[in-house]
Amino acid sequence: MKESVMGKPHVLVIPFPTQGHVMPLMELSHSLIDCGFVVTFVNTDFNHRRIVESIRQNDCQDRRIRLVSIPDGMAPGDDRNDLAKLCDTMLSVMPCLLEELILKINHDSNDDDKITFVIADQSIGWALEVAEKMGIRRAAFWPAAGCLLALLFHIPKLIESGIISANGIPIENQMIKLSPEMPAMNTAHFVWLCIGDPATQLSIYNTILRNNKAVKHADYLLCNSFYELEPSVLTLVPNLKPLGPLLGSSRFAHLWPQDSTCLSWLDQQPPRSVIYIAFGSLTILDKRQFDELALGLELSGHRFLWVIRPDLTNGLATGYPDGFEARVADRGMMICWAPQKEVLAHPSVTCFLTHCGWNSTMEGLSMGVPFLCWPYFADQFLNKSYICDIWKVGLGFNPDENGIISKEEINKKVKQIVGDEEIRVRALKLKETAMNSVSEGGSSLKNFEDFVEAMKC
Structure with a gap:
């Protein structure tokens, strides 16, 4: 025509x-x-x-x-x-x-x-x-x-x-x-x-x-x-x-304003040193689980960029554990929403702690970043199975007897994923395959x- x-x-x-x-x-x-x-x-x-x-x-x-x-x-x-x-x-x-x-x-x-x-x-x-x-x-x-x-x-x-x-x-x-x-x-x-x-x-x-x-x-x-x-x-x-993969960009699609100052912060971090944490638009954490995550990130000793939506804790005041912000001020950044594709593509990012939503999964795969999987609901459990069991580019967490993912478990899996070169090699290979497809x-x-x-x- x-x-x-x-x-x-x-x-x-x-x-x-x-x-x-x-x-x-x-x-x-x-x-x-x-x-x-x-x-x-x-x-x-x-x-x-x-x-x-x-x-x-x-x-x-x-x-x-x-x-x-x-x-x-x-x-x-x-x-x-x-x-x-x-x-x-x-x-x-x-x-x-x-x-x-x-x-x-x-x-x-x-x-x-x-x-x-x-x-x-x-x-x-x-x-x-x-x-x-x-x-x-x-x-x-x-x-x-x-x-x-x-x-x-x-x-x-x-x-x-x-x-x-x-x-x-x-x-x-x-x-x-x-x-x-x-x-x-x-x-x-x-x-x-x-x-x-x-x-x-x-x-x-x-x-x-x-x-x-x-x-x-x-x-x-x-x-x-x-x-x-x-x-x-x-x-x-x-x-x-x-x-x-149809990858997210800054074009018209975001329901929250993006905080691009995080990219300048990432520029100041060493290569492969930052854990990126984001749970998508619907995940809700209760206060106890939120605190365990914060303390687990602190315990890991790693730099981190953490996306915390205003409603991440279901409307409850997102107060951090006592003294947390001061203790991690030199290595942690917390923001409301991130330009995720650009963050995952940044050379300072070493792994992606994610809810395993499909868009986040596709973006992580396309940037060659290993995953730490924390599924919340719906299809995210299936996506975790793909990531951990089929593609073998990530690890999951094991909740305790109360269903809580403890700070010790978070610290353990962070150290494991960061040190696993075989997972990183598979992730980079999958990135190449994804980019070839488009x-x-x-x-x-x-x-x-x-x-x-x-x-x-």
């Missing part, structure tokens, strides 16, 4: 409204803009305000993407970390609002600027249904491990095999593998069972079933992974097209180029 004749193709992109879902779709959107597309990016009103404020504070100059928003149906004071309530409320109000938005954009546009394609997060299958209803071509985007998507698509067989009930409850706790090359999965850690109370888990499970049905009507199925990372997944989900002739770049050409037809 010649753009001079037909105009630029116009794509509407809509993520599930959490940081880990917004970021990779924003990166994909900018890649499409670089290929000559017009992109309208739809956030919820709540996230839109946060992103606009983050853009203002970070002085982001890139204005090529069209940011718009619609309400999520939640009241201003509602807890948007209550994922079951968020999913149910979004389903009740957002489909009609999305349809109205598309109709308005197309009504106000000339023929060359109408929306001709929708890319929707697989976690909001209703957006794919809206696109189908309006006769618009569509792609589902999966922002997590391909292995997890294979598990979700496998639910009917899990029921048929007597592994789970029709409501998603394991008949018995056991370890299963979907294929020999994939991580062993604990049925008690299936993603829908790692979120909230039983009512929340059932709601999430039903949402998954609805999304599985909706995605069958997508024209394309994309994900943020790469063939070489999860080769067996493509046997189980043959129509899945990996485009990753370079000329790489598997993910070819998938992206094929997708771009298909969208222009």
